[in-house]
Amino acid sequence: MGIFEKNWTPEQADEWTVHDLVACVLSVVSYVLVAVGIAAALLLLVWGFVALAIGIICGVLMYRVIDPKLRAMSKAFAKRQQQYLEQVDKAVRWEK
C-alpha cells in the first residue's frame, strides 16, 4: 500500500497503519515551522519565509497522506453510528 494510497476499504481504514504515523510526524513539523515561520516572516527574516513555505508543504503532504483514509473510515462509521449510540446509552447506565 503506497503512502499516497487513495482507495481504502472500510476494514483497511479502521486499522492503524504507517499512514497515521507519517501524518502525525508531518503535522508536528508543519506546526513547528508555521509557528516560528510566521513570526520571523513578519519581521522580514529570510529564514522565516523558508520555514513557513516548508511548513505549508508539510501540511499539504499530510493531507494527501491521511485524507483518503479518513474519508473511508468516516463513511463506514457514519452508517453504524445510530446503532452504536443506542449501545452507548445502555452501556453507560449505572442502573440496569
Place this chain on the structure above:
Amino acid sequence: MSEHILSVIKFSGLDWFWAVALIVVMVACGIIFYRLGKRSESEFFLAGRGLPWWLPATSIFATHTATDTPMWITGVIYKYGMRGIWFPFYCAWCAVSAFVSTKIFRRSLAMSQAEWQNLRYSGLGAELLRGWLAGWQTFMNMFVLAWVSAAMGKVCTYLFGWPHWLGLVSFTGMCAFYVLAAGYWGVIMSDFQQGVIAFLGITIICGWNIHEAGGPTAIVAKLAASGQSWRLNPFYFDKDFPLAQFLTLFVMATVGGIGMGNFIDWYPEAQRIQSAKTIRDASYSIWAGALMTLLRNGLWVAAILAFFVMFPNIADQKEYEMGWFRLGFEYLPMGMIGIFFAVILAIHLSTIATHLNLGALYATRDLYHHYINPQASESRLVQVARFNTFLMLIGCFVLGLSMRRITEWLIFALWLQAAGIWIPSILQVIWWRFNSWAYLSAWVANLIMSWLVVLVLPGLGVLPKLPDYQQFWLLALMVGVVYLPVTFLTKPDDMEHLVRYYVMARPLGFWGPVRREAIKRGLIKAA
C-alpha cells in the same frame, strides 16, 4: 503606566459603535438558535453531532484566546524573546491528537470525558472515575470562568476606571444570555463570529504595532544594535531557558496528543470533537483550531518584539504583561480603538460561553442524568441544563469576586492535574491492561505528591526548589511507582466490556488480547 487610561484616550462614537454592535450580534445568536438548542440534551450540549469541521475549529481558536492569554504570552515573549513561543506551544498536542486520540474519542461517542471513563473501564472503579471527573470538571469550569471574568474586571478597571466587580459581572452576564437560551448552538455560532473577529483584529493590531515600532527592518536592526539579536532565535538555549526545558515542553505537547485528559484543554476539545459531523470533521477541526492558535502566537511574537524595542527596560512583570493592551489602546487611531475593544470582548465572550456550557454538560449529563434521574425526559434534561448553566454563572461570580488571594492556589491545582497524570492519561488510551483502579490511584498519588514536590519538601529543605520541567519528570516518576504496581495487583477490566469498547473505538497500542477476542467472536476481521 496610569491606573486607568481613558483619562488619556477617549472612546469616540465610532469606537462605542463597534463594541455595542458586537454585543448585539452575540445576543442575537441566542434568540436565533433558541429553538435548536432546546430540542434535546444532545442538541443543547453537542449541537446534534452534526457540525462541519470549520465551526468547531474556529470555536477551539476562540475559546483558547481568552482575556488573560495576551498577558501571559506577552510576559513570556518579553522575557525570553522568540524562544518564549515554546511555552504556549502545548496546543501542538492537537498535531498528534487529530489523528490519534481525536479519532478514538469520536468513535467512542461519549458525550464527555467523564462518560468515556464508563465506556473504557468497567465496574465500581469506572463509576468512581466518572463521578470524580464530573465533579472536578464542574468545579474547574467554574474556576476558569471566575479566572477569566476576573481578568476582564482588571481590563475594565485599567480602561474605564470601573470598580473590579462591574467589569467582572457585566460582560460575563451578557454572555450567559445566549448560552442559557441556545446552549451549545449559541456557543458555536457566536464562537465562529468571535473567532473570525478576533483573528482579523489581532492581525490588524499586530501589523499596526510593528509599524509603530518603525517597521520589521527597524525592529531587527534595533535588537542587533542593543546586542539582543538572540531574541530572534527560537532555538537559543542558555541557563534561563535550557535545552532540557525546551525538550520537556516539546515532548509534553506532541506525545501528549496520544492521550486523553492530560491537558486542561482536552475537555472543551472533547466536546467539539463529539459535535463534529464525522470522524474526518472532528480530526480537521482539532488540527485547524490549533493551527489558528499557533498563527495567533506567531503574530503576537512579532508584535511583542516590537513592544520590546519600544520599551526595552521594563523590569516589573505586571507592567510588561500588559504590553499588547498598551500598544492597542495607546497607539491605535480613533475609531480603531473600538475594534480593539471589540476583539477583547470577542475573546472574553467566547471563553466564557464555552465554559458555561461545558460545566453544565458535566453537571447535567454526568451527575444529574447518570446518577440522579436516568429516566429523565429530553425536555426535563434541557431544563436542568439551563438551571446548571445559571448555577455555573452564580458560582463564577462568587468565586471571581473572592479569588484574588486564592488564585495562586488554584493555579497550583491546575498544575496538579498536568504533571503526574500525563503518562497515565496516555496509558489508558494505548494499553488494555491499564485499569480504572490504576488511573484512580494515579490521580490520588498525583494530588499528594504534587504537594510534597512543589511545596512541602522544598519548604522543609529536604528537596531543592526545582525548575518546573524537573518537577514534571520527578512527579511522573513518583506517581508511576504507585499506579504501575496497582495495575498488576488488581484485575483487568471485564473482557466483555473491553471488547465492546475496542470494536467501537479501535484504539491503538497494546490491545492484543482484546483484539484476538473480538476476532474470535467475529466482531472484526483479522488483518
